Amino acid sequence: MTRCLAAMPSTTRGVPVVQDCGQVGEEDHRHPRARADLTVGELHAADVDGVRRRVLPRRVQSRTVGAWTVVMAVAPCACCIGFCITIIISSYGHNTMGVDTIEGSSAREVAMRYGKDQKQATRQRIVEAAGRRFKQDGIDGAGVAAVDVDAGLTNGAFYATSRPRRISSRTSSPTSCVPNAKALTPSPGSGGTRGVRPRYLSPQHRDQCADGCPSAALLDEIARRPAATRQVFHRRTDGLIDDIASRLDPTDVGVARRTRSRSSG
């Protein structure tokens, strides 16, 4: 046994037997005392929030061992004098796991430092991507995975930023309605309303469903959505109708008042 241990790299002495390389890094942080082979000497004291605690030496072993993670299965063998130590040298990739554990912590800390603007920008990307996807495939036909791809996000980022069904039913279609309404009413007066017609009823608009009018793409589906969704769409459509009406008849006081209050609110 002593001879076998002497043949081992010095950095592995005192290192606890690692049964499962894939779980070592995480277990260290969550259950420090669960590593039964750790001695008190391997721990060092730290002052955290005024409380003296014992903390682990933060994966020093994995890094000093280098590229090799050693898994030792100690088994009795009749042929040997004491024990036969079988050393299985795992692949190079396991060491990167250990480093990733350390660097992953800092990556998470960096991720936690994302500001409100970043979250808002991500949410906006999701809303826009979802709006295009809904207009293209329908509200029920669009899946979260497709929206993720369109927005360039991972599934986790999507769920961390938003609630999918809310996006589908309340956020996307009304929000995507706004830029379209602005694009379709380029100039004031009835001339602006007339200018809408050639573009709205054009073969290009017919073929570009995803970037086109949400009403034409989603109207029949919205009629079957819950009341909350229809209320949002109703408010937005009211605004669009008043906008067009005010262009057709600028002297209509009621319409002008509603338009002003809506734009100021």
Add this chain to the structure above:
Amino acid sequence: MVGTLQLARALTDRTCPIKLLARGGETALKLLDDRA
């Protein structure tokens, strides 16, 4: 105009929707003129 666009999207024929869109545009203009 919304209904005209929806109908044009639903049709598979290539020439009929173009006529439909043109006719829909004319109708919309007529409605605007009548209102004026």
